[in-house]
Amino acid sequence: MALDELADWRKSHYTKDITQEFIDKEVILGGWVRNFRDLGGLKFINLQDKYGERQITLKKGVVSDEIFDKAKLGYQYCIMVKGKVKRFDKAPGGIEIIPSKLKILNKTPEKLPIDMTGETNSELDLRLNNRALDLRSLRSQAIFEIRAEVLKSIRNFLLERDFTEITTPKIIGSATEGGTELFPIMYFDKEAFLTQSAQLYKEQLSGVYERVFEISPCFRAEKSRTKRHLCEIFTLDLEMAFADMNDVLKILEEMVHNVIKDIRKNKMPALKILKMDNKTIVPEIPLPRYTYDEILDLITKEFKINVEWGEDISTEAYRKLGEEITGYYYITHWPMLIKPFYIQPSKDPKYSESFDLQMGWLELTSGGTRVHNKEKLIEALEEKGLNPISFESHLNAFGFGMPPHAGFGLGIARWITFLCGLDDIRESVMYPRTPDRLTP
RNA sequence: GCCCACAUAGUGUAGCCCGGUCUAGCAUUCGGGACUGUCACUCCUGCGACGCGGGUUCAAAUCCCGCUGUGGGCGCCA
Numbered sequence: 001m002a003l004d005e006l007a008d009w010r011k012s013h014y015t016k017d018i019t020q021e022f023i024d025k026e027v028i029l030g031g032w033v034r035n036f037r038d039l040g041g042l043k044f045i046n047l048q049d050k051y052g053e054r055q056i057t058l059k060k061g062v063v064s065d066e067i068f069d070k071a072k073l074g075y076q077y078c079i080m081v082k083g084k085v086k087r088f089d090k091a092p093g094g095i096e097i098i099p100s101k102l103k104i105l106n107k108t109p110e111k112l113p114i115d116m117t118g119e120t121n122s123e124l125d126l127r128l129n130n131r132a133l134d135l136r137s138l139r140s141q142a143i144f145e146i147r148a149e150v151l152k153s154i155r156n157f158l159l160e161r162d163f164t165e166i167t168t169p170k171i172i173g174s175a176t177e178g179g180t181e182l183f184p185i186m187y188f189d190k191e192a193f194l195t196q197s198a199q200l201y202k203e204q205l206s207g208v209y210e211r212v213f214e215i216s217p218c219f220r221a222e223k224s225r226t227k228r229h230l231c232e233i234f235t236l237d238l239e240m241a242f243a244d245m246n247d248v249l250k251i252l253e254e255m256v257h258n259v260i261k262d263i264r265k266n267k268m269p270a271l272k273i274l275k276m277d278n279k280t281i282v283p284e285i286p287l288p289r290y291t292y293d294e295i296l297d298l299i300t301k302e303f304k305i306n307v308e309w310g311e312d313i314s315t316e317a318y319r320k321l322g323e324e325i326t327g328y329y330y331i332t333h334w335p336m337l338i339k340p341f342y343i344q345p346s347k348d349p350k351y352s353e354s355f356d357l358q359m360g361w362l363e364l365t366s367g368g369t370r371v372h373n374k375e376k377l378i379e380a381l382e383e384k385g386l387n388p389i390s391f392e393s394h395l396n397a398f399g400f401g402m403p404p405h406a407g408f409g410l411g412i413a414r415w416i417t418f419l420c421g422l423d424d425i426r427e428s429v430m431y432p433r434t435p436d437r438l439t440p
Numbered sequence: 441g442c443c444c445a446c447a448u449a450g451u452g453u454a455g456c457c458c459g460g461u462c463u464a465g466c467a468u469u470c471g472g473g474a475c476u477g478u479c480a481c482u483c484c485u486g487c488g489a490c491g492c493g494g495g496u497u498c499a500a501a502u503c504c505c506g507c508u509g510u511g512g513g514c515g516c517c518a
Binding site: 041042044061075090109110117118125126227312340366 | 477
């Protein structure tokens with residue numbers, strides 16, 4: 001059977017728009033077949049679009065024979081329907097569409113590569129191989145609706161508080177910031193790298209726009225094969241001038257509080273689909289604060305896990321911590337030894353004005369007060385064994401009245417993973433990049 | 441990078457330990473049929489699989505080796 005042309009048909013509404021006020025009105029809906037049931041003289045189509053679904057009902061004798069016979073549909077066929085909105089109490093939402101015309105715009109193979117019925121759970125790797133299809137599933141729709149709400153809520157929250165959204169280069173010339181491995185690329189005839197963070201640029205811009213944030217990708221060339229690491233990550237980077245760590249702690253916990261409040265207010269159906277409506281709850285603020293020393297005490301004395309002072313906390317210890325402290329909490333004042341050069345040391349220089357925001361066993365955010373004095377920054381670079389010459393252009397910005405500033409970086413995907421109760425970070429990214437996956 | 445595990449129809453699984461009874465079971469998808477209020481419709485019926493290569497054995501989905509793929513843990517992680 002030949003497919004139909006779009007021709008002059010245009011969608012009049014999305015499924016979510018069709019409310020009781022539309023009764024007896026004609027609408028044109030378009031989308032995909034989520035479910036099709038043939039009862040003989042009666043057929044039901046669940047048409048889904050980007051927002052939800054509506055039931056299309058075809059009763060023999062009520063709709064034309066032509067359209068009734070045409071309605072032989074498979075999962076995820078792309079269709080458009082012109083029809084009248086009718087009230088019917090037994091229909092989902094009390095509303096159904098009685099079609100006068102049906103267009104089949106595209107078909108699918110008889111057997112789809114992943115389960116779209118909700119009957120079985122296809123493996124994540126298989127789902128990712130067929131991601132454009134998988135993203136239409138109820139579950140994926142819910143995850144990305146929540147992600148969209150998170151991003152919207154973050155932007156609203158920050159813009160209302162005089163933050164300026166910035167964009168900084170993702171292609172950089174030197175790989176000297178330290179820490180993680182970078183992806184080298186060719187920039188015409190020069191070697192260049194994909195950026196590991198917006199750190200240096202956002203600091204510079206805090207000396208211009210005072211309060212700045214950026215939501216953008218960063219790249220980590222680490223062959224980390226875990227359920228919480230990606231090679232291309234999306235981070236919220238925030239920096240505030242005329243502020244220190246305490247101001248950042250406050251604004252971050254307010255933001256977390258607000259975002260979850262917005263999700264519960266606007267995305268409750270999505271939370272319910274993910275069975276997180278009782279788990280993703282608004283945390284009380286201020287969030288609990290522990291110092292690194294207090295956490296270390298707990299780990300070594302209560303959990304009997306050996307972590308030396310000045311070491312990072314092992315995965316094993318974090319997992320145990322997550323069992324003990326289930327919600328969001330801060331760990332502050334990390335040893336200067338394991339923090340990057342731009343972090344401000346505390347009064348006792350063994351410690352630093354730094355913090356992590358944890359959710360259970362997962363690290364969500366790192367941040368702190370930054371060094372804003374050029375001479376001290378040069379000293380700090382040298383102490384970390386880095387060459388100030390290669391930071392010349394960055395240091396340059398610190399010569400023109402750089403204000404005291406503080407900030408943080410937050411892993412968006414990790415947060416989505418936690419908010420949606422997912423098992424694997426890959427599920428919270430539309431097209432995740434891992435050491436083993438470069439397509440789709 | 442290191443260690444461990446797993447691989448059965450389109451999808452998800454049972455069988456493997458203890459070789460023969462497996463002509464490989466089940467659910468769903470898919471094909472055919474019945475059905476005018478379903479919503480995971482129901483019922484009848486049919487098609488469809490042991491990752492690849494080698495070995496042991498009278499006999500291999502089952503035991504052994506290699507390869508490939510996947511999963512998990514650790515490490516790395518501004």
